Amino acid sequence: MDNQTDDLITLRADFQAIDQQMLEMIATRRTLSERIAGWKAKQGFSIRDFPAEQNRLGFLIEKGKELGLDAFSVSKFYQNFIEDSVMTQNATLHTLENNGSIPETPKVAFLGGEGSYSQLAAKKHFSFANKPISEMGKNSFKASLQAVEDEEADYAVLPFINSTTGLIGDACDALLESKVSAIGEIFLPIEHCLLGKNWNYPTGNIKAIYAHPQVFAQCRPFLETLGNATLIPCDSTTDALKRVCEGPANQAAIGSTVAGNIFGLKVLKSNIHGERQNLTRFLVLSKVPHRVPKQVSAKTTLALVPKTTPGALSEILLEFSDREITANLLEARPAGNGLWDRVYLIDIEERL
Structure with a gap:
């Protein structure tokens, strides 16, 4: 090999050493997030401290300038770290709140197997709780949910809604026919x-x-x-x-x-989906409902079949408005009874 090739090999080795250091620092940061969550659980503190986050970001942007880094890049890295910390703290508090009911190695059912987006979502969700999962690939959404109902699996992970195409119809229909509870969610960027x-x-x-x-x-x-x-x-x-x-x-x-x-x-x-940001919201489902820690923002998904009378759906939505309950999802699916009825799915920012 010539000197130029030797130089490239050396430079790449330096890159790889830095990558290893970054991975170790991310792992250390997650451990600190778990410890912080434990402290907040004892003291009753909220997970997010937005003024502190903004002050820290401003400080890092100034430090970045001294190192020749632009504000956009620093902000993007920091926001990713914040999201990771928040998810880790959420998972830690959730585990503490439901002490003893979450297996050390959860059995998780999902559509497909190795390489599927559902597998990626399942691994991402449970990694924040520092729990390895026992994977159970299934050939349909219904089979994934049935595994939970039959206690073959502890959890199922299903895609629920996509930012490009809306509700995942088959998954939603299977969910409406099941007897499981949503105990978590994960948003996964989909880059086809x-x-x-x-x-x-x-x-x-x-x-x-x-x-x-x-x-x-x-x-x-x-x-x-x-x-x-x-x-x-x-x-x-x-x-x-x-x-x-x-x-x-x-x-x-x-x-x-x-x-x-x-x-x-x-x-x-790469990126053949065309959308600048293509996200899918996955639901984590259990046979038994979980308690939600008071520090974690709660979301409840309701499935409602209004009466087939004028204004019936409007009356329901007005009830939320009168009680100052935020509703941020309204989607409809056929009720499946052959009578043109619709099941309305509504997300509300409230504990029930």
Whole structure:
């Protein structure tokens, strides 16, 4: 190797050493967040202290300027750290409040398996509580919920609503038919990538694309540019990834970069969903309701079937308004009784 190559190898080794230090510092920060949550639980303090957060951000921005860092980059890093700390404190307080009822290694059911977005959401949620999970991949949303009802699993993690396509219909319908309680939620950024077997494979030569139907809906504008490709729906992202691994190079799947790494697939095109920010809200579901710590903001999701009379839904919403209860979600699904009734799903910022 020449001197230039040697220099590049050395520089990359320095990068890797810094990355390792950053990971260790993030882990240490989470441990401190857990200790802070324990102190707040004893003293009854709120999790968020917005004035202190703003003052700290201002201080860090000034320090960043001295190091040649712009305010936007410093603010972005800091907001990520704050979110991580808040989620860790929420999870710690939740565990303390429900002492003894949360297993050390929870059994968690979700649609698909390795590489699915539901798996990523489940791991993210329980990582804040510092709990490894026993994964139970299922072939449908209904099977995931049934595993909880049958006590085969402790929890299920289901996608509930997406910022691009709205309610996840199949998941919502399965949830309405079940007897479980939502005990948590997680928001996962969804960054769809076109994944194939070979680097730089021409997207115009792709003949088949595998994905879950919801994923196709979120990537529709991009897929319309690939007129030669046949879209093949799959039960889960995991199923789509496996099919591409087993097939010829002119097939592709839609999934995350993490999924691509797991299955050894290459990113042919990134961020194909088109939306600048594509988020999915996942619900964490249990057979037994959990207590919510007083320091944690509570949210309750209601499923209501109003009378089929004029103004019935308006009367319900006025009741919330009269009691100064904030409602921030209003979605409707068919009631499934063949009578054109609708089930209205409403999120309220209140404990019930």
